[in-house]
Amino acid sequence: MGKSKIDQSFQEKQAANEKLFVPYIMAGDGGLDRLEERIQFLQECGVAAIELGIPFSDPVADGPTIQEAGIRALENGTTLMSILKKLQDFKENRSVPIILMTYLNPIVAYGTEKFAVDCRESGVDGVIIPDLPLEEESILAGHLQENSIAFIRLAAMTSPKERLVELAKRSEGFLYAVSVTGTTGARTVHDAMVEDYLQMLKEHSSVPVLAGFGVSDIQQARDLSSYCDGVIVGSKIVDLLHKGKTDEIKDLIHGSLKLEINH
Numbered sequence: 501m502g503k504s505k506i507d508q509s510f511q512e513k514q515a516a517n518e519k520l521f522v523p524y525i526m527a528g529d530g531g532l533d534r535l536e537e538r539i540q541f542l543q544e545c546g547v548a549a550i551e552l553g554i555p556f557s558d559p560v561a562d563g564p565t566i567q568e569a570g571i572r573a574l575e576n577g578t579t580l581m582s583i584l585k586k587l588q589d590f591k592e593n594r595s596v597p598i599i600l601m602t603y604l605n606p607i608v609a610y611g612t613e614k615f616a617v618d619c620r621e622s623g624v625d626g627v628i629i630p631d632l633p634l635e636e637e638s639i640l641a642g643h644l645q646e647n648s649i650a651f652i653r654l655a656a657m658t659s660p661k662e663r664l665v666e667l668a669k670r671s672e673g674f675l676y677a678v679s680v681t682g683t684t685g686a687r688t689v690h691d692a693m694v695e696d697y698l699q700m701l702k703e704h705s706s707v708p709v710l711a712g713f714g715v716s717d718i719q720q721a722r723d724l725s726s727y728c729d730g731v732i733v734g735s736k737i738v739d740l741l742h743k744g745k746t747d748e749i750k751d752l753i754h755g756s757l758k759l760e761i762n763h
């Protein structure tokens with residue numbers, strides 16, 4: 501089997517001594533017609549992949565900023581089907597890997613096998629499903645594998661070590677390490693725990709480890725990515741996009757990509 505687009509993109513960035521930066525955006529926020537333009541913009545900023553949220557009425561793991569973006573997208577009439585169709589329309593015009601972030605319910609409503617097949621046809625490279633626990637993965641894992649869609653697992657700091665090791669071993673494309681570090685500011689004792697947690701995941705993971713949750717500035721992005729392979733930034737990007745502050749997004753991404761020397 502050939503190298504996946506995610507592996508290829510990540511390896512290219514790492515070969516250029518860059519950290520991996522993965523922004524999260526909500527599909528349909530600002531209208532689905534703007535999706536292509538937004539993906540092109542982020543691609544030009546040098547992101548390693550894009551995490552694309554599917555709006556859902558009951559987004560239990562989303563914070564307030566992402567929830568509001570989801571409401572705007574639903575009000576625009578955005579559905580999983582319309583997103584996949586839109587992605588298919590311009591798949592030849594993008595090179596950046598696309599990772600769908602969706603809850604299980606829309607996938608089941610769509611049909612699990614059809615979901616995996618249509619993802620492949622739309623040029624989707626991976627999926628993140630926050631409410632699908634390890635024990636229930638079999639309803640989807642086989643279909644994803646048949647269609648070469650990476651199944652990215654989420655690790656939570658509160659999980660027991662055994663479970664984290666299992667998630668790290670199974671994850672494909674990358675491992676999403678939920679790393680809540682509290683608020684901004686200087687390092688705290690809490691951050692030392694994040695460091696241990698990320699290093700432990702890196703030891704057990706055969707794919708890159710990316711840290712996400714609560715990253716909103718360059719310093720946080722650099723601090724976290726000094727213990728792993730890069731970061732995922734959601735709320736901050738969603739907010740800046742909504743306000744049309746694209747220059748600030750560019751600065752945040754470019755500032756976060758640089759490797760810290762002597763850290």
Ligand SMILES: O=P(O)(O)OC[C@@H](O)[C@@H](O)c1c[nH]c2ccccc12
Nearest residue numbers: 524561562630713714715733734735
């Ligand atoms: O918004 P933050 O704090 O930058 O964190 C990213 C997160 O929002 C994004 O990856 C995401 C959106 N919805 C989720 C649900 C579960 C896990 C992760 C997510």
